[in-house]
Amino acid sequence: MSRYTAVTDADREAMLGAIGVGSVEELFGAVPAAVRMDRPIALPDGRGEQAVYAHLRELAARNVSTEDEVSFLGAGMYDSYSPALIEMLMERSEFLTPYTPYQPEVSQGGLQVMFEYQTAISELTALPVSNASVYEMPSALAAAGYLAKLANKRSRFVVSRGVHPHARETLRTLARGYGAEVVEVGLADGVTDREAWFAAIDEETAAAFLQQPNFLGVIEDVADLAAVEPITVCACDPQTLGILRPPGESGIEIAVGEGQTLGNRLDFGGPSFGFFAATEEHLRRMPGRIAGETVDADGARGFVLTLQTREQHIRRERATSNICTSQALNALAGVVYLAWLGRRGIVELGELLARRTDFTRRALTALDGVEPLAERPVAREFAVRFPGADLARVEAIAAACRAAGVNPGYPLGRDYPEFEDGLLVALTEQRTRVEIERLVGTLAEVIA
Amino acid sequence: MKTIFERGAAGRRAFVAPPTEVPETPLAELIPEAARRRTPPRLPQVSEPEIVRHYVNLSKRNFDLDSGFYPLGSCTMKHNPRLHERVAALPGNAKLHPLQEPEASQGALELMWNLGEALAEIAGLPHVSLQPSAGSHGELAGLLLTRAYHEERGERRPKVLTPDTAHGTNPATVTMAGYEVVKVGTSAEGGVDLDDLRAKADAEVACLMLTNPNTLGLFDPNIEEIAAIVHGAGATLYYDGANLNAVMGVTRPGDMGFDIVHFNLHKTFTQPHGGGGPGSGPIAVSERIRPYLMNPRIRRREDGTFDLDPEGYEKSIGRLRGYQGNYGTFVRAYAYICSLGGDGLAEASETAVLNANYLKARLAEVAGERLPAAYERICGHEFCLSGAPMKRALGIATLDLAKRLLDHGYHPPTVYFPLLVEEALLFEPTETETKETLDAFVAAIAAILAEAEEDPEIARTAPHTTPVRRLDEAGAARRPVIRQLLEEDQ
Numbered sequence: 037m038s039r040y041t042a043v044t045d046a047d048r049e050a051m052l053g054a055i056g057v058g059s060v061e062e063l064f065g066a067v068p069a070a071v072r073m074d075r076p077i078a079l080p081d082g083r084g085e086q087a088v089y090a091h092l093r094e095l096a097a098r099n100v101s102t103e104d105e106v107s108f109l110g111a112g113m114y115d116s117y118s119p120a121l122i123e124m125l126m127e128r129s130e131f132l133t134p135y136t137p138y139q140p141e142v143s144q145g146g147l148q149v150m151f152e153y154q155t156a157i158s159e160l161t162a163l164p165v166s167n168a169s170v171y172e173m174p175s176a177l178a179a180a181g182y183l184a185k186l187a188n189k190r191s192r193f194v195v196s197r198g199v200h201p202h203a204r205e206t207l208r209t210l211a212r213g214y215g216a217e218v219v220e221v222g223l224a225d226g227v228t229d230r231e232a233w234f235a236a237i238d239e240e241t242a243a244a245f246l247q248q249p250n251f252l253g254v255i256e257d258v259a260d261l262a263a264v265e266p267i268t269v270c271a272c273d274p275q276t277l278g279i280l281r282p283p284g285e286s287g288i289e290i291a292v293g294e295g296q297t298l299g300n301r302l303d304f305g306g307p308s309f310g311f312f313a314a315t316e317e318h319l320r321r322m323p324g325r326i327a328g329e330t331v332d333a334d335g336a337r338g339f340v341l342t343l344q345t346r347e348q349h350i351r352r353e354r355a356t357s358n359i360c361t362s363q364a365l366n367a368l369a370g371v372v373y374l375a376w377l378g379r380r381g382i383v384e385l386g387e388l389l390a391r392r393t394d395f396t397r398r399a400l401t402a403l404d405g406v407e408p409l410a411e412r413p414v415a416r417e418f419a420v421r422f423p424g425a426d427l428a429r430v431e432a433i434a435a436a437c438r439a440a441g442v443n444p445g446y447p448l449g450r451d452y453p454e455f456e457d458g459l460l461v462a463l464t465e466q467r468t469r470v471e472i473e474r475l476v477g478t479l480a481e482v483i484a
Numbered sequence: 485m486k487t488i489f490e491r492g493a494a495g496r497r498a499f500v501a502p503p504t505e506v507p508e509t510p511l512a513e514l515i516p517e518a519a520r521r522r523t524p525p526r527l528p529q530v531s532e533p534e535i536v537r538h539y540v541n542l543s544k545r546n547f548d549l550d551s552g553f554y555p556l557g558s559c560t561m562k563h564n565p566r567l568h569e570r571v572a573a574l575p576g577n578a579k580l581h582p583l584q585e586p587e588a589s590q591g592a593l594e595l596m597w598n599l600g601e602a603l604a605e606i607a608g609l610p611h612v613s614l615q616p617s618a619g620s621h622g623e624l625a626g627l628l629l630t631r632a633y634h635e636e637r638g639e640r641r642p643k644v645l646t647p648d649t650a651h652g653t654n655p656a657t658v659t660m661a662g663y664e665v666v667k668v669g670t671s672a673e674g675g676v677d678l679d680d681l682r683a684k685a686d687a688e689v690a691c692l693m694l695t696n697p698n699t700l701g702l703f704d705p706n707i708e709e710i711a712a713i714v715h716g717a718g719a720t721l722y723y724d725g726a727n728l729n730a731v732m733g734v735t736r737p738g739d740m741g742f743d744i745v746h747f748n749l750h751k752t753f754t755q756p757h758g759g760g761g762p763g764s765g766p767i768a769v770s771e772r773i774r775p776y777l778m779n780p781r782i783r784r785r786e787d788g789t790f791d792l793d794p795e796g797y798e799k800s801i802g803r804l805r806g807y808q809g810n811y812g813t814f815v816r817a818y819a820y821i822c823s824l825g826g827d828g829l830a831e832a833s834e835t836a837v838l839n840a841n842y843l844k845a846r847l848a849e850v851a852g853e854r855l856p857a858a859y860e861r862i863c864g865h866e867f868c869l870s871g872a873p874m875k876r877a878l879g880i881a882t883l884d885l886a887k888r889l890l891d892h893g894y895h896p897p898t899v900y901f902p903l904l905v906e907e908a909l910l911f912e913p914t915e916t917e918t919k920e921t922l923d924a925f926v927a928a929i930a931a932i933l934a935e936a937e938e939d940p941e942i943a944r945t946a947p948h949t950t951p952v953r954r955l956d957e958a959g960a961a962r963r964p965v966i967r968q969l970l971e972e973d974q
Contacts, residue, residue, distance in 0.1 A: 042944055043918075048632075048838065050919070057862070066862065068705055069709065071707060072734065073734060077732065077827075082825030095595050099592050100580075102581060102895075113583075123536060125536075125540070125543070132947035133758050134757060136759070137758040138556070139890065142546065145962060148485065148542055152968070155968040159525040174805050202803060208802055212631075237554060237729075255519050277676050280515065302579055302581050303812040306617070306812065307764075307813060343961055352656060352886035388502070392504070392506050400968065461955070469503060
């Protein structure tokens with residue numbers, strides 16, 4: 037008996053008797069001999085709780101976390117602060133251990149959380165329709181592509197190279213499945229090349245994709261770029277939506293984004309959540325769960341999963357998406373975080389990020405041999421150049437900084453051959469002035 | 485209950501921003517007017533104690549696995565060990581940036597490597613990608629891999645076969661991957677109708693998606709022949725791992741002839757279900773599918789250290805999501821595998837199957853006439869009953885029985901699935917439950933049926949003791965209210 041099962045020998049005997057078989061072996065009689073395992077599963081023997089803890093602790097100790105170095109690494113996920121109350125709520129059995137709320141009468145907690153989450157995302161994005169979460173930003177962006185294809189039956193996507201490289205690649209992977217073409221538009225002076233953008237978008241284009249701020253941290257003129265006929269999709273950084281014009285007011289039809297900074301952990305890349313919000317006309321093509329308000333038999337307020345005829349378990353091959361399990365627990369963290377931040381806090385946090393980012397960029401680019409990649413407004417992240425450096429040199433600079441206890445950011449040349457000399461530096465509310473000055477000092481020493 | 489948006493008061497707050505510490509440059513000098521937000525998002529204005537009380541009170545309106553029996557078929561609601569939460573929360577895991585250098589994430593990469601090796605052994609298929617975020621995401625990976633495999637052979641195969649018992653995600657995935665669904669019928673014994681399969685498995689078929697045991701909980705004894713037919717037609721065979729909890733240590737998808745399998749770490753490997761995620765859907769594949777696997781790929785270098793292979797798989801379909809996948813779920817699944825070992829996993833499956841057959845036998849004893857088994861066979865980890873005779877005799881439907889179970893403190897089984905069984909009830913007790921729990925559950929079903937003999941109205945109007953009563957789902961869909969209208973909107 038393992039520590040997670042409970043069948044005693046006496047239980048087993050009684051149970052087999054009730055079933056009317058002589059042995060557990062007989063329960064597997066339908067499995068043909070030819071496909072049977074003729075040996076035990078070859079894995080190390082099971083271990084007690086203490087031993088497993090010790091092993092996992094030893095593995096975790098070999099990772100350098102954001103507590104072990106001063107980290108300016110971002111590029112889509114950020115070392116943001118999550119308040120302790122979120123951890124407590126996420127670990128409550130009532131949120132942690134149920135599944136999708138198929139029985140609404142005993143799932144009002146989870147369903148109301150979804151409803152509140154949808155409201156918060158709609159407020160943040162200024163778009164009236166939100167689902168209850170998808171996996172993370174890149175797959176959310178790809179899901180927006182699929183929605184566009186269902187909506188206008190076209191099969192060409194135009195995507196700015198300002199969109200996160202993982203999101204562009206995910207879009208391409210999925211588009212190949214249903215036979216859509218993906219066309220990329222390059223960057224000029226740190227933002228989407230306006231002329232190339234409008235030239236690339238034609239009447240065959242199903243959707244056009246942007247990111248705000250873009251991958252280089254630069255603020256795009258979204259309203260200008262969104263003035264096109266196809267469905268417009270923008271990936272947004274939610275922590276900047278207190279200060280940046282929301283996608284719904286910039287002509288964007290579908291906003292997606294990464295929910296990691298909204299109360300979730302870095303977790304080496306997941307689980308977090310992706311948000312997905314759209315204009316009213318796309319309501320019945322949305323992917324994923326949606327909670328709706330209704331009343332019970334006594335007229336009392338309640339919540340249910342709604343518009344389920346979009347979904348795989350009802351509509352099967354005609355569903356608007358195949359998604360079933362999404363990221364409900366992480367979306368809970370998201371709405372609790374947004375409530376904690378509150379109406380003023382979301383603005384104050386955005387201002388703090390913008391000021392520290394501007395300050396850090398000025399300080400770094402004041403160094404000899406460091407230049408801004410673009411002289412344009414940024415909000416929480418920015419790119420610098422080391423003129424004349426190749427990727428190997430940038431990697432060496434970053435490695436030398438890390439050796440001094442400061443992770444200076446992400447070498448852009450890994451994803452952008454056109455910015456081989458670039459380094460992407462991210463700020464969070466946890467990076468203090470002392471730490472910023474340490475970054476500046478360390479980098480100055482390294483490149484001297 | 486009020487929503488968080490209906491609580492609080494203007495000016496109230498929980499967050500206090502850290503000091504700026506740098507010049508307080510006016511925002512107008514940093515962000516151009518056209519890009520600035522004019523009015524702040526109308527988020528709640530609440531204090532920290534209000535937030536805590538609100539969400540703790542909301543949580544009490546949920547039924548959960550830690551409180552009671554949750555025999556939701558095809559979902560494997562097994563115990564979620566708290567050790568897993570503890571190790572996932574270690575700073576080396578929880579605060580590890582996804583783009584951290586390999587040299588500074590050796591523990592994470594080794595964990596992922598070890599988990600991949602363990603899943604390969606459990607599946608009997610040698611190559612693993614941990615990337616997909618859920619079962620249906622793994623299915624999508626499987627079909628995109630299938631497409632890449634056939635395309636390289638210059639073959640255009642537009643169809644994918646799915647049994648009529650399949651999970652809804654299977655046909656939905658087929659469409660998303662650009663294929664056309666062709667349904668395969670079910671035989672009188674509850675397995676794949678072999679004649680129908682032979683007739684449909686032609687040169688236009690790319691893949692058969694199958695789960696074994698299937699969604700009726702029945703292991704298909706013709707699996708070798710099914711594999712031979714599918715492979716004979718040149719198609720791939722896909723294993724939906726949602727039901728893997730029935731067969732660990734007994735047989736492996738690879739041994740049965742499958743080319744691709746997805747695992748649901750949130751079902752078989754104890755990742756808590758979280759009210760609908762996060763999940764995780766790693767896949768394992770055969771040698772012929774390997775070249776197309778998703779990147780990035782973890783590599784063990786000659787010196788025994790690990791990195792993300794910059795070259796990757798040579799003909800990779802690309803990536804399916806950001807970064808490396810839902811790493812936090814990998815930590816939990818790996819801890820589970822370390823705790824149980826091979827023998828413990830086999831025992832989990834044995835016990836799950838024993839519990840399911842025991843529950844089925846006991847229900848047959850007390851309710852065999854009203855709730856007959858859809859198929860009279862030994863079942864796997866779950867089994868399907870039909871509520872149709874109950875509905876005819878007592879005037880209570882499967883839905884009514886499910887709702888009345890809520891009053892008895894149980895989560896109902898999956899209802900109205902699989903679709904081919906009238907008034908279906910799909911029970912999956914898992915290895916977690918004690919015999920006493922199963923016996924008490926049987927007594928509750930018997931009591932509900934006896935009560936309905938006297939007064940069916942009680943079940944028809946159930947539940948009676950839950951935070952809300954039956955909800956108007958049709959009305960919710962007709963006039964969708966999917967966000968709160970805030971004061972300024974009204």
